[in-house]
Amino acid sequence: MSLTDAHRDFDKSKPVAETRPQGITIMATDITKQYGAVQALKGVSVDFHAGEVHGLVGENGAGKSTFLGILAGRVAPTSGSVTAFGKTILGGSPRESRAVGIVAIYQELTMIPARTACENVFLGQCPSSLGLVDYRGMRKRFLELCEKFDVRIAPDARTDGLPIADQQLLEIMRAYQSSAKAVLFDEPTASLGENERRKLLELINQMKAQGTTMAFVSHHLDEVLEVCERITVFRDGAVVASRPRSEWNKRQLVHEMLGNELDSTLQQRPAKPSRTPRELLKVRDLAVPGLLYPVSLTVRAGEVLGVAGLVGSGRTSLMRALAGLEPATGWVEIDGREQGAPRTPRASRAMGIALIPEDRKGQGLVLGRPSASNVILGDMPAVARLGIFQDRNILAAAKAAVAEYGFDPARLRTPARDLSGGNQQKLMLGRWHHARPRLLLADEPTRGIDIGAKTEILAALRKSALEDGLAVVIVSSELEELLVVSDRIIVMRDGHMVDERDCHNDQIDVKTLLHSAFAVQTGEHGAEQMQKES
Structure with a gap:
């Protein structure tokens, strides 16, 4: 459950209204798409109705985005047909799809x-x-x-x-x-806070009442179950199931998406360390004017510290301050060496701090460069021989760095922009495995990636802490993720650190974190306050 999803418990916003479909408006029949030897879509047939939200779910690389691209005219199908509002779409022309009334809102922003x-x-x-x-x-x-x-x-x-x-x-x-007569939403809430998310759901409600046709792609399965009337599951380029929402629950969706149950590594909290490791990071009075008020905390070697809070609570400001991306004041100590807060990313890296940013495409990766080049960016001199970079050395170093993250080494020559979100995030993990920092900051590391890749990413972050002795700090809006991957969790609100919990020794659950994030009091008076706020 994310903070944004769970805020419904404290909010009087109306649920998306149920409407009766008004007939088929878009019909895709036996769609295939071939990229060389790779078959991205295998005989996909899906129809969409007026006044209905149709959810499309599946792992990254399952074919959802390719299918949306065909409906939007961005991608031409290898075979099959699409009929929209009584007209046949040939594909490969966004202008043609827009002319019949189809508009797409992509996960990759088009600003x-x-x-x-x-x-x-x-x-x-x-x-x-x-x-x-x-x-x-x-x-x-x-x-x-x-x-x-x-x-x-x-x-x-x-x-x-x-x-x-x-x-x-x-x-x-x-x-x-x-x-538009039809709107195709691709991860529309991935970057939205609760207020913006609520506005979007209200807008969807309005468009349904107006008879708009909508496709809704999201990796937040609770959100899909909330907003959609029908849900279709993609796996390996094919449709494996399509049923009304009333016939689905979250576990069934996961089973159809993966063909098996969710990896057991995310079913339970991390084991309590057998010994207390040394403090690797100490932060004293770290502050950013107007964004972050003096924060003091510690993180031990081999420990994962989770950071919870609403959008705008100061979570990302804390990470950016440690990474030298904000004009911060205060003191940071790593491995016993204390100095002022880093003023530049170069100064932060010299201290042994690395950041996986929330916007991996805009701030993390060089999308036009091969995947291997993106991996070695964390420490390029380690690959050079007498100042010369050779492809075989770059590939060898990158292969060793991404090996334990399940990244296919055959794709190291592929440009980063052509990878799924999960594989792009694995490149970022590989980059810092190659560079060997002391402190790894991961800001929303599972945003916009499928449930299988989430499992691998979170397991890899814990492994980096336990086996490499890193201190790892994770910001996530998904509270269950923080609970299963963290040793301790701090909660940010209005730029302040307002709570800290030990996941091994304290009684802690999603509700506990929500109460801190939303400033909801506990006990008898807290229940009274919750009732007033709702």
């Missing part, structure tokens, strides 16, 4: 960084008068959309300076503005 928020919302649909762009009308409509969605984004703000969550909202506003 133009150097343009303003307003311009990005109206890309391809700018209002005009006498052949000239009506900037005044465009700005007025933008402000109307912001008011409708209760969004506070300045129309003239450059998009590359906005948080990921705000950019995601701009994508949604663009789709709404286009008056």
